[in-house]
Amino acid sequence: MGEFELIRHYFAAASCAQGGEGVALGIGDDCALLSVPAGEQLAISTDTLVAGVHFPAVCDPFLLGQRSLAVAASDLAAMGATPIGFTLALTLPEVRADWLQAYARGLNQMAENCQLSLIGGDTTRGPLSLTMTVFGRVPGGQALTRSGARAGDLLCVGGELGNAAGALPLVLGERVAEAAQADPLLAHYWSPQPQLALGQALRGKATAALDISDGLLADCGHIAKASQVALQVELERLPLSAALLAFFGRAGAQQAALAGGDDYVLAFTLPEAELAPLLTAGWPIHVVGRVSAGSGVRLLDGSGQDITPHTRGYQHFKETP
């Protein structure tokens, strides 16, 4: 079975040979072709997940299918982009029909959930890894970047933090927990829900945005640097789930929210006047701090004391000597 046949056979439900919205030509030629409406820009992001680094080498391929696409699609949410499609570069040690079927089922479910069509890809033999490149469209000049935060803006997040980091000891088999506690955490790790609708709702309102992948403090550092402002995070305002609090206690849950990875929840800055209409419209927005003049990220306790730790988010490579 050739490359294209392999992809087509197992990924038929997510693929779109001709004609998903914006997809002029899908899988099967040298390139896919996308049509971008006049006045819109194309948003593009690439993410690689490597077995043993970003997910356990032995894991449920259905869940991996969901997670691998969700992680990439979350970058479209962070830009306020409307999803179009994605390419999948799949490197596999061997072709196992049961593995591919289950992986494709998970991928297809997330693709449908995110309204993304599979438009192309490559399959190669080698150590298991997955590279997704996702495509979305956004009206010209309206993409949410990291660089527009202004002193006085509120610092907000789009949901509870730390659940995926909290799931990690369960994923790695280091701890066990009852289903009532474990399941909500594991769901956040394996099936993060890219906040695509929220990202689009924030167009023209949020001044800066990103998706939290390396922990709130480290990712706030990216906004602070790109926008040349300072961000204050208030410890007592972090939205923490009941499951995370029960599993880790308050201090552990706060640590997971601040420095854990894999949240894939949006963090964004918002002029104060924009908040009320968004809350009224039902968006799950939590104010966790504020933007001020200066630089860097500071963590404040309930009394406004600076308790900034030196913890940094997850980095794939540490600084070389």
Place this chain on the structure above:
Amino acid sequence: MGEFELIRHYFAAASCAQGGEGVALGIGDDCALLSVPAGEQLAISTDTLVAGVHFPAVCDPFLLGQRSLAVAASDLAAMGATPIGFTLALTLPEVRADWLQAYARGLNQMAENCQLSLIGGDTTRGPLSLTMTVFGRVPGGQALTRSGARAGDLLCVGGELGNAAGALPLVLGERVAEAAQADPLLAHYWSPQPQLALGQALRGKATAALDISDGLLADCGHIAKASQVALQVELERLPLSAALLAFFGRAGAQQAALAGGDDYVLAFTLPEAELAPLLTAGWPIHVVGRVSAGSGVRLLDGSGQDITPHTRGYQHFKETP
């Protein structure tokens, strides 16, 4: 050093934070943003190269840098697309400054050669592999696909065939040869020249096109199938280099041209009337056969006898039972 810093530091020459033509936002945010002129479409292709599968695990990183981008850019040539940019997903077992510097030099040289800007990427730790996603633009409806070949068209290629396949025994250290013989073959393997200008010149003229990556016969099979026609390849018309003939003899050189991989030369079908003006303009076009009604690919000897072998091109995965 974080992901973006790593990419920026070593790939600065190829990257383009703001403003290469069509690049509205480059490396450093959640997504890159491309602007596509009204009436044009975006062409996209993804290719993965895995150490030990697509290139020797121990090889010159400068040459690998050239080859990894050229292989991907060749798909833009095959669609007749004008290059814009590319993303690089780089998985590395360790961060070695000398390796990254040399790889980036090779990559940057090919990027400049192809007029492609690095617009984003991901760096991860793991077994060495490279996934490139390339972007180009093409006037709406003018992309060269595989599906338009018509009975009566000429079957053409854009240059000598088999040189890269001929280099493989040298690359793998299975044979040695004098520099005069080895160097031209090795150059085709390590630094294939994507035929971007030829692809653009063929817009509105060629009826079908692709880049030869799996050997002429296998790739002609893709055109035949997509266009629902038959292709005849004439053995005596294959353009073969002096170096390949000297190294392999005529029969071996023909075999390399027909069933070897990695040529990254365009194969295309052309109405007979289109040929002369293109030759007059100086394009390196060789007629190697013809399109007729029917299906499949047939190889004909000098007297018109059918000598089709059952050889197939390189396939990363064979059919599962």
